[in-house]
Amino acid sequence: MVAHPGEPGHSRSARRLNEPRPALVACEDGLPAAVNRVRVVVLREEWRVVDRWWTEEPVERCYFEVLLESGRNVVIFRDEPSGKWFRQSA
Numbered sequence: 001m002v003a004h005p006g007e008p009g010h011s012r013s014a015r016r017l018n019e020p021r022p023a024l025v026a027c028e029d030g031l032p033a034a035v036n037r038v039r040v041v042v043l044r045e046e047w048r049v050v051d052r053w054w055t056e057e058p059v060e061r062c063y064f065e066v067l068l069e070s071g072r073n074v075v076i077f078r079d080e081p082s083g084k085w086f087r088q089s090a
Contacts, residue, residue, distance in 0.1 A: 020086035023076055032064050035074055035087065042067040
């Protein structure tokens, strides 16, 4: 039996564009040192986002744009309330 393309879990199922994905981030002195076990060689930019504070689901994140040892440029963020890390396409 083949799943329908619109069903969750199907390779062609719809998902939000640029949806954050969980990331494994190791820190040194509060800054990212490795992302998914690949060493950070350059911290290019850091910024903070506080939005939707007036709603029941406010957004409070600390973003980092980093260059990894593999040559990939990656944007990661820490969700401040939960402390969890995520990777997001730039």
